[in-house]
Amino acid sequence: MTKILSLAVAMLFCLSACGKQKAAHMDAPHAPVHTDAPADTLVLGAERTGEYLPALEGKRVALYSNHTGILPSGKHTLDVLIDSGVNVKCVFSPEHGFRGTADAGEQVSSGVDEQTGVEVVSLYGRGHDKAMEAALDSVDAVVVDIQDVGLRYYTYYCTMLELMDACARRGLDFVVLDRPNPNGMYVDGPVLDMKYESGVGRLPIPVVHGLTLGEMALMANGEGWLKSGKQANLKVVPVTGYTHATRYRLPVAPSPNLPNMKSIYLYPSLCYFEATPVSLGRGTDKPFQIYGHPGMKGRDFEFTPRSVAGAKNPPQLNALCHGVDLSGLDDEEIIAKGINLEYVIDAYRDLGMPKDEFFRSFFEKLIGRGDIRDMIANGKSADEIKATWSDDVKRFKRQRAKYLLYAE
Numbered sequence: 001m002t003k004i005l006s007l008a009v010a011m012l013f014c015l016s017a018c019g020k021q022k023a024a025h026m027d028a029p030h031a032p033v034h035t036d037a038p039a040d041t042l043v044l045g046a047e048r049t050g051e052y053l054p055a056l057e058g059k060r061v062a063l064y065s066n067h068t069g070i071l072p073s074g075k076h077t078l079d080v081l082i083d084s085g086v087n088v089k090c091v092f093s094p095e096h097g098f099r100g101t102a103d104a105g106e107q108v109s110s111g112v113d114e115q116t117g118v119e120v121v122s123l124y125g126r127g128h129d130k131a132m133e134a135a136l137d138s139v140d141a142v143v144v145d146i147q148d149v150g151l152r153y154y155t156y157y158c159t160m161l162e163l164m165d166a167c168a169r170r171g172l173d174f175v176v177l178d179r180p181n182p183n184g185m186y187v188d189g190p191v192l193d194m195k196y197e198s199g200v201g202r203l204p205i206p207v208v209h210g211l212t213l214g215e216m217a218l219m220a221n222g223e224g225w226l227k228s229g230k231q232a233n234l235k236v237v238p239v240t241g242y243t244h245a246t247r248y249r250l251p252v253a254p255s256p257n258l259p260n261m262k263s264i265y266l267y268p269s270l271c272y273f274e275a276t277p278v279s280l281g282r283g284t285d286k287p288f289q290i291y292g293h294p295g296m297k298g299r300d301f302e303f304t305p306r307s308v309a310g311a312k313n314p315p316q317l318n319a320l321c322h323g324v325d326l327s328g329l330d331d332e333e334i335i336a337k338g339i340n341l342e343y344v345i346d347a348y349r350d351l352g353m354p355k356d357e358f359f360r361s362f363f364e365k366l367i368g369r370g371d372i373r374d375m376i377a378n379g380k381s382a383d384e385i386k387a388t389w390s391d392d393v394k395r396f397k398r399q400r401a402k403y404l405l406y407a408e
Helices: 002-010 077-083 128-136 156-170 213-222 261-275 331-337 342-351 362-367 372-377 382-387 390-403
Strands: 021-025 033-037 060-064 087-093 119-122 141-144 173-177 233-237 290-293 301-303 321-325
Touching: 060 077, 060 156, 077 087, 087 128, 119 128, 128 156, 141 156, 156 173, 156 213, 156 233, 173 213, 213 233, 213 390, 261 331, 261 342, 261 362, 290 301, 290 342, 321 342, 342 372, 362 372, 372 382
Parallel strands: 060 087, 060 141, 087 119, 141 173, 173 233
Antiparallel strands: 021 033, 290 321, 301 321
16 A cells, blocks of 8 residues: 555645644634644544454455545555455545545546555446446445545535445445544535535535534434435444544545645635636645636736646636635634635626626535525625525534534
8 A cells, every 4th residue: 555655645734733633612603712632532433443343354345435544553444454354345436536636527447456456446437336336246345434524515425425325225234434524613504405416415414514424424324315215234433532623634635626724624615616717726736725817806816727636627727817815814714704605706796797607507506505696696795695594504403413423
């Protein structure tokens, strides 16, 4: 696994913070109160081998993971399973591939892991469903260990749900080795109107859902959200020493264009630019931390997106964009605001485009409702729009309460 570990090391973006987890209590996405959590109190699900290795003994196993499946020891979970004598038949990989280097939405091919000889089956791209079903013919259990970032449109959980449903139909064991949610300290955004269900939104949950993947799996099972209507034979191995107030700083970038915690905290507010002509910094050194367009006026900040690894053909490629740099914002200020549509509203008003020229249909798939485009066009403020989903958030928090594994 030398190459995997080399990639992981290359992608480390918080070396000074890896040994620290900051904790804060938030009743809502406002007014955080800080406490400190000792580094040695947090133990990932994958580290708790005594909780899951006995259940895998004598079974043929598939692992759903990618480059984020790294333990504090530096070992990948694939290595842990193999070294423990588990019969790993294949690895399932998500969007961005097993190495985590492919562009967003890029077709990812299956192959073989060079270090272990284990087959890697891509679950992102054309024909992935057939490849998944064929691979599941030769396994008895699926193990999940992957780092999510807690947003409804982040696709790692969508792939997990597909696998979970397939395992439920086949009666296979489904084991989730849980990891913290770096945006798990609050819930915000409209619940998905299921007529906008897509590859970037699979469940009737808010944009920022505040769940770990283990909690989401429990909720999907309990609420009957799997497509087949069946329940998976589910086991979740929780993280110890974690609460939803914990500030967990990721040791490895989860995908190419979320390179640091600033981008992860701004992601709930900036991703909607994906459905507009405005650049959100793909192809620069500050993806999801800036936004701009060649036609924006009166701006001091400028940037030019280039073709780079992980963003080969970014919006506004090679065009000089005028816009806003958010990379200097304080993390707590970003988190306290929650989803902040001020940035989208700012760009929309500046460019003066007709709403259906500025917003593509993908916008509704990201935001999850069909009326917010009109609200922005009709001059509603970000706070006025946020108020329209406050009841959604309250209802969802009540609904999810019985599935939470960690204190709020």
